[in-house]
Amino acid sequence: MRIIQYGTLVLLFCSLISCNKSDDYQDIPSYPNIAAAFGTKINLNQLDNYANQAIPSYISKDNTQGNTITDKGATLGRVLFYDKKLSSNNTISCASCHQQSNAFSDTLVTSIGVNGTTARHTMRLINTRFANEKRFFWDKRAPTLELQTTQPIQNHTEMGYSGLNGDLSITDLVNKLSAVGYYQELFRFVYGSPEITEAKIQLALAQFVRSIQSFDSKYDIGRAQTADDVLSFPNFTSDENKGKRLFMTLPTFDATGKRTTGGIGCVACHNAPEFDIDPNSKNNGILGTIGSSAMEISVVRAPSLRDIAKPNGKLNGPLMHSGIISTLQNVLDHYGLMNVATANTNLDPRLVPNGFGQNLNMNSQEIANVISFLKTLSGSNVYTDPKWSNPFPN
Template structure:
């Protein structure tokens, strides 16, 4: 058997091994775990994600959420939409280090990809308590530090009135919530908006990359360089697979078959070590920002690597421009900043995870690892009309007189 095929089997087998470790997860009764009326647009081998009983996904809510996701009227001043920071051609990121909100506030963190968000155990860079999309969506809509959409008690009725005036929403809301007489006008209107947005994001599935085709049996789907890079990725020398494993390419995963009962993973990769005291720049201190515990300084959720070649710049603050730089930081065992306000040797960070150790790697090997990471791009996902802007040719998006 070829070495690259052995690596694939090792990669998938490791996932099963880790998911089956004692006390690491609860096995869910499979009855109903793989049954859904919703078309998830994904292969049968992917377990269905967990969805809350109070907001079961439907095609009608998905389509309503898609319209809301791309609607700039869902902001205080009509200047941004969810798609402003989550653009389809960039795997629903935005290509900048840190995005700006409706009033110009700069967000302290890099926009994350929304692909396969339904499988994530936690939904932000550093908050372990945000575990459902319905919770998370409230923050960009109504949050004040930083201001993103800028919706507040003072302007929410005005924002809602703009949506109510659009003919398309009359049909979409009634279709999504047929049990309600006036789902866009009653006291549940904002709940309905949040649930629909969550349904759209939950339905964003991306499992159609060259790597997926290779693991499904197409031996020609990966180049020789990508296969070499895959072997390196799964090697004990580089140890990438410890945080980026399985069908989601992240260790922060749950699905209907297994629900982990251990804390969600957060890792310190030695990106900063300001003044040699293991500090990260405020307010971007990771899990520590919520807990205040010194041991949580610099802990961030491991990101999925699906479509990673499209989501630069990298890390929680967008401070690393290229995949090559990311690999070099890991090869060094952390990042050493020799000047500037955040100078420090991340390699010496006391909170750094023990698997972040230096390793040797050649330029050719870096190119191979990048070739593998590029094979994780799902080109169908970033061009699929199902996830695209539905307002482009819709007269009902015209400004209200």
């Protein structure tokens, strides 16, 4: 696989589109292929707002790293994200696995690709931008979101442009897209030239993914009225505030790893208010590999806990990289009493207090309270906002 240095991507982007100027939609020439392909779903004279969305004042993390979101770039990214032409047999798009109705995840344990099913469960893409962690995939093998975006395209199973063992290559994809009228027009609209490259695809896709944000949850309503995350929120029920306190408060353990006082300390790894994963986290003790008896200890990343469930409380799909957990109760059962595998040399030390697998010693009411709190992290707009929806006619 060809690796492109991230700095090169940023320099390329900034040389083509000013990183310091807002988009100018005046005097846009005619783009007949865009109009024919997308109708009213994309209006180049009145683009959707990706660049200037409201972000709460208490949100401080941002891993954009120079590839500033623009309305033009994210619009192109949206088309690429939903276009099945990005797969070798024209049947799979990024959105086939990352579905808006499921917080850009999948209800299946493994998603369907062009040559089988994925090796890991599809990660949610909510608030990807708002995290300290700058590496991507469950095992963090991609150093930036930009470089991550085209790896599924170049995966034999997922989208089929691996360039290996008879597969077409990413160059073949670029040539394929270059012959599509609406891409000639979109790339000219965004970059000033119809030339298509992998680097330009990466920049646009990353902008679209980073634009997907969710800050209209019950938690956000309460946090906006409160000085910090620890204080009780005025809009929360008593159980939700108790669950929040348990989540936010570190536990005290005895010599054998049993919790004696305090909360359950989820915040140590899932940092509020973004609820992203601590970049220094190691694995969480779930080692299973889909379709294999092998043990996997390299999975150390996780998506934000935001929108882990829909507004109605139903999960947006199974949890963990192996999809082995199907309820929030199961999550708390797993962390409540950690079983430490002898061969797991990469277990997060926060899960083994005093050398023992932690025993959070939670009662049923505490578990119910934490679950109530986790459900407050779900918004509603992200599931229905047209700017993140399929731009192609149904």
